[in-house]
Amino acid sequence: MTITHPSASGVTRSGGPDLGRATHLSCRECGADVPLGPHYACLECFGPLEVAYDFGAVTRERIESGPRSIWRYRDLLPVPAHVADIPNTDPGFTPLVRADNLARELGLKALWIKNDAANPTHSFKDRVVAVALAAARELGFTVLACPSTGNLANAVAAAAARAGIRSYVFIPSNLEQQKITTSAVYGTTLVAVDGNYDDVNRLASELAGEHEDWAFVNVNVRPYYAEGSKTLGYETVEQLGWRLPQQVVIPVASGAQLVKVDKAFRELVDLGVVEGEQPAIFGAQATGCAPVAEAFKSGHDVVRPVRPDTIAKSLAIGNPADGPYVLDVTRRTGGAVDDVTDDEVVEGIRLLARTEGIFAETAGGVTVAVLAKLLREGKLDPGAETVIFNTGMGLKTLDAVAPVVGPAGTIAPTTDAFHQLVSAD
Amino acid sequence: MTVAIRVPTILRTYTNGETDVTVDVNADATLGDVIAALDAGYPGIGARVLDDTGQIRRFVNVYVNDDDVRFAEGLSTPTPDGTKVSIIPAVAGG
Numbered sequence: 001m002t003i004t005h006p007s008a009s010g011v012t013r014s015g016g017p018d019l020g021r022a023t024h025l026s027c028r029e030c031g032a033d034v035p036l037g038p039h040y041a042c043l044e045c046f047g048p049l050e051v052a053y054d055f056g057a058v059t060r061e062r063i064e065s066g067p068r069s070i071w072r073y074r075d076l077l078p079v080p081a082h083v084a085d086i087p088n089t090d091p092g093f094t095p096l097v098r099a100d101n102l103a104r105e106l107g108l109k110a111l112w113i114k115n116d117a118a119n120p121t122h123s124f125k126d127r128v129v130a131v132a133l134a135a136a137r138e139l140g141f142t143v144l145a146c147p148s149t150g151n152l153a154n155a156v157a158a159a160a161a162r163a164g165i166r167s168y169v170f171i172p173s174n175l176e177q178q179k180i181t182t183s184a185v186y187g188t189t190l191v192a193v194d195g196n197y198d199d200v201n202r203l204a205s206e207l208a209g210e211h212e213d214w215a216f217v218n219v220n221v222r223p224y225y226a227e228g229s230k231t232l233g234y235e236t237v238e239q240l241g242w243r244l245p246q247q248v249v250i251p252v253a254s255g256a257q258l259v260k261v262d263k264a265f266r267e268l269v270d271l272g273v274v275e276g277e278q279p280a281i282f283g284a285q286a287t288g289c290a291p292v293a294e295a296f297k298s299g300h301d302v303v304r305p306v307r308p309d310t311i312a313k314s315l316a317i318g319n320p321a322d323g324p325y326v327l328d329v330t331r332r333t334g335g336a337v338d339d340v341t342d343d344e345v346v347e348g349i350r351l352l353a354r355t356e357g358i359f360a361e362t363a364g365g366v367t368v369a370v371l372a373k374l375l376r377e378g379k380l381d382p383g384a385e386t387v388i389f390n391t392g393m394g395l396k397t398l399d400a401v402a403p404v405v406g407p408a409g410t411i412a413p414t415t416d417a418f419h420q421l422v423s424a425d
Numbered sequence: 426m427t428v429a430i431r432v433p434t435i436l437r438t439y440t441n442g443e444t445d446v447t448v449d450v451n452a453d454a455t456l457g458d459v460i461a462a463l464d465a466g467y468p469g470i471g472a473r474v475l476d477d478t479g480q481i482r483r484f485v486n487v488y489v490n491d492d493d494v495r496f497a498e499g500l501s502t503p504t505p506d507g508t509k510v511s512i513i514p515a516v517a518g519g
Binding site for chain 2: 029041043044045046047048202205206208209301302304305319321324
């Protein structure tokens with residue numbers, strides 16, 4: 001496809017997709033370069049391909065002049081400059097909530113919750129899908145698709161609806177009912193697969209090979225998709241008043257989000273947008289699927305795949321593609337990767353809800369619980385400014401907390417009945 | 426004797442699009458022998474799975490039947506008659 005668009009510097013380019021200031025793809029493992037296109041794994045070494053850019057100048061003023069969505073950072077993403085004009089769900093710029101009650105309860109001086117439940121389909125996936133769709137459109141794809149543990153399915157289905165295109169989403173058949181309903185409602189073709197997420201993902205890879213105009217957002221356009229997670233890091237810095245946090249706790253499924261947030265912090269420093277020390281980055285997993293935490297604690301460089309068994313289904317990736325890079329980032333920045341039991345996850349959800357009025361899904365519970373565990377174990381500095389990411393919304397994982405929360409009692413409509421109830425406390 | 430190999434999509438350019446191929450190896454063959462036989466039958470595929478020190482590349486998982494060889498005996502893992510070897514790239518999340 002030949003496209004002629006003005007580039008960031010005003011010079012007309014022709015013959016390639018308009019992906020803003022992106023210039024090519026590069027293998028993160030072996031450095032092999034590949035032109036921009038629907039490629040996702042290095043043909044030399046299977047390593048992940050990453051978008052490379054010629055950013056030029058990037059300033060706070062330019063960012064601040066943009067829309068209150070991820071598109072204020074479009075110069076740093078592989079999308080055309082006019083991306084905000086194309087119908088999309090405008091995700092991002094979610095609240096960074098100062099969590100004084102939770103901080104006090106945990107013995108932390110300064111804690112912020114980046115609350116991505118506030119996105120259009122209530123998870124951070126809206127960000128990566130929006131970027132994937134914008135890039136996929138430029139690459140000539142006409143259908144949007146994904147394998148998913150649920151949040152991505154919701155995001156793809158909604159984004160495709162807003163964009164007016166067809167979509168196919170593939171999920172494990174044992175997914176929470178809320179996540180099934182909240183994808184199907186958008187009119188996507190929803191396919192439930194008898195298997196775990198890794199099985200669904202392998203199926204998607206096979207289908208991506210068979211359908212050349214289908215963009216499986218986290219498979220064949222993954223390098224572009226993954227860049228969307230950088231916006232979590234950019235926004236955190238901007239919302240802190242153009243300041244880097246000192247410690248960040250991030251849930252780990254494939255590990256891509258954690259790796260991209262670290263990249264975002266480094267980009268902002270390299271571009272001169274912000275100064276300061278790189279934040280220490282901590283990964284959070286559930287014990288029932290903690291291959292990266294296990295590798296971290298054993299001092300290994302290689303992540304051994306596991307068979308997931310945890311209520312934190314959105315983190316249930318037994319064979320995480322970015323696992324090795326999570327190890328690199330957390331070790332390099334002075335962080336760690338840790339894991340918590342399913343009971344601790346539920347307590348984490350309840351703790352956050354009780355102290356800050358934020359209802360997180362199980363992934364958020366994992367993050368809060370690991371924050372608490374790292375503090376107890378002395379691995380986090382209680383005096384350092386800390387940010388944690390709540391990546392999704394509790395309504396999508398009601399099964400986790402429904403058994404343990406409910407009314408204080410059921411009473412007759414009399415004041416006596418009420419007084420009896422509360423005096424029994 | 427025969428060992429079956431499941432080839433991932435990304436490597437099927439080496440196997441003329443075939444998903445499942447077989448190789449003939451000795452009865453006491455190991456995974457290393459199987460990969461060598463695979464490369465003999467489909468030249469170039471071996472270098473995609475093994476790096477230039479001869480080790481399995483970091484972003485590849487190789488299973489002998491259902492076991493990840495990395496924590497079995499790696500390339501020395503025995504592959505008796507009827508073994509199914511699967512080459513699977515590491516998985517991305519969703």
